[in-house]
Amino acid sequence: MESGTISSSYVHHVIELPSAASNSPPIKISCLLHPSMIPLLPSPTAAPIDPDPPYEVLSTPHKGFGMFAKRHIPKGSLILVEHPAYVLPGFASNDLSTEDYEQVGRLIPSDVYEEVAKMANCRSKEECPSLIEGVARTNALTLGFEFPPNFNKLDPRPTARHYGGLFLKIGRCNHSCGPNAAWKWDFQSLSSTLFALRDMRPGEEISHTYVHPMQSRAARWKKLKPDYLFECDCPWCTLPTAEAQAESDRNREYVGMYLQTRPTYSKWSTDLCLPDDFVIDSLQAVSPIVRKEGLDRLTPLFMEEIVRCLADLGQEDEFKRWAGETIKLCRAGNRALAEELEKIIENPEKNCSTWGRRKRMKEELERKLRDQYDLDSDDDFSLDLLQVPE
Numbered sequence: 216m217e218s219g220t221i222s223s224s225y226v227h228h229v230i231e232l233p234s235a236a237s238n239s240p241p242i243k244i245s246c247l248l249h250p251s252m253i254p255l256l257p258s259p260t261a262a263p264i265d266p267d268p269p270y271e272v273l274s275t276p277h278k279g280f281g282m283f284a285k286r287h288i289p290k291g292s293l294i295l296v297e298h299p300a301y302v303l304p305g306f307a308s309n310d311l312s313t314e315d316y317e318q319v320g321r322l323i324p325s326d327v328y329e330e331v332a333k334m335a336n337c338r339s340k341e342e343c344p345s346l347i348e349g350v351a352r353t354n355a356l357t358l359g360f361e362f363p364p365n366f367n368k369l370d371p372r373p374t375a376r377h378y379g380g381l382f383l384k385i386g387r388c389n390h391s392c393g394p395n396a397a398w399k400w401d402f403q404s405l406s407s408t409l410f411a412l413r414d415m416r417p418g419e420e421i422s423h424t425y426v427h428p429m430q431s432r433a434a435r436w437k438k439l440k441p442d443y444l445f446e447c448d449c450p451w452c453t454l455p456t457a458e459a460q461a462e463s464d465r466n467r468e469y470v471g472m473y474l475q476t477r478p479t480y481s482k483w484s485t486d487l488c489l490p491d492d493f494v495i496d497s498l499q500a501v502s503p504i505v506r507k508e509g510l511d512r513l514t515p516l517f518m519e520e521i522v523r524c525l526a527d528l529g530q531e532d533e534f535k536r537w538a539g540e541t542i543k544l545c546r547a548g549n550r551a552l553a554e555e556l557e558k559i560i561e562n563p564e565k566n567c568s569t570w571g572r573r574k575r576m577k578e579e580l581e582r583k584l585r586d587q588y589d590l591d592s593d594d595d596f597s598l599d600l601l602q603v604p605e
């Protein structure tokens with residue numbers, strides 16, 4: 216690893232990832248980091264190269280290049296895994312000089328730099344004299360790093376923890392407000408995965424979202440136009456009538472509000488006054504709107520909640536059905552959950568600490584209440600009487 220200090224509070228640093236096998240060549244990542252982050256960096260090996268990826272990069276009529284499905288891509292499956300070519304601090308700080316960016320470029324291996332130079336760059340030379348900055352502003356994805364416990368004292372700026380990475384392949388993915396793919400950064404492997412949110416047919420364009428999709432079209436365009444210099448023509452931005460557009464905006468606002476206020480598994484699991492299917496019914500009721508708006512990124516989250524409720528209820532058949540679907544959907548985007556559910560399906564009672572817990576809690580509470588009110592076992596009493604009316 217090489218490091219060199221620059222004028223600002225950052226240092227240039229090259230992370231080297233050794234190859235793990237013949238199909239994973241070593242990787243060098245040119246970074247500009249706060250020096251306190253360097254001892255906390257993990258030491259993963261380079262991700263293997265996929266000899267037959269399910270996508271191809273093609274030229275489009277009006278979006279530059281784009282990424283397209285080469286064959287059927289099942290929902291939940293991995294499209295690619297990739298390390299960043301370079302990493303920079305968040306742009307809001309604006310305290311980097313052109314020379315800082317240029318030095319990041321000089322530390323990129325020459326064959327990778329050639330690819331970087333071919334990436335889309337929607338910034339003018341006047342605005343971003345360095346190609347490294349312009350390409351990052353057009354393509355970079357947000358990355359999470361680890362920071363030392365006293366980091367707020369070392370660097371109190373509100374943007375100090377903001378970092379972005381330039382990915383040569385994911386960077387070819389165009390935007391949609393109802394995307395069929397999403398990416399996820401994994402700090403431990405210093406890589407991002409791109410995975411399918413819906414089934415994709417051969418030839419379909421692969422997209423992710425550059426903005427918060429729960430915003431109205433006007434709010435989405437307010438970010439897309441100045442930051443990426445285009446007007447979105449995805450199906451949710453080109454609805455045939457003003458009423459349909461207004462309805463889409465309302466739907467998205469509703470889903471955004473719902474996410475903040477919805478009944479959650481964690482609250483339901485300790486509240487025996489709520490009906491058993493309270494969370495499940497609520498999530499299923501909102502799902503058609505989520506699908507209609509192409510907000511499929513939320514589906515794995517909802518399915519996890521439903522599966523956890525079914526485990527608490529000890530409903531084995533339903534649990535296995537939903538868990539099976541959730542595993543398919545999460546196999547690339549949330550491997551830990553997929554593995555946890557695979558284990559539970561093998562033996563729910565043994566491998567799930569919350570299996571049937573709601574029934575046990577109810578029985579225990581009913582016993583206590585019977586004792587408290589001195590009721591006999593044949594008195595007509597049920598905890599369901601305490602439930603809030605639906």
Ligand SMILES: C[S@@+](CC[C@H](N)C(=O)[O-])C[C@H]1O[C@@H](n2cnc3c(N)ncnc32)[C@H](O)[C@@H]1O
Nearest residue numbers: 278279280335337354386387388389390443445
């Ligand atoms: C991250 S790059 C995407 C890949 C890029 N099209 C290329 O040729 O490499 C972002 C740029 O792609 C274009 N772009 C992305 N999504 C688009 C869309 N939905 N409609 C039109 N242009 C889009 C814009 O020029 C934007 O600045």
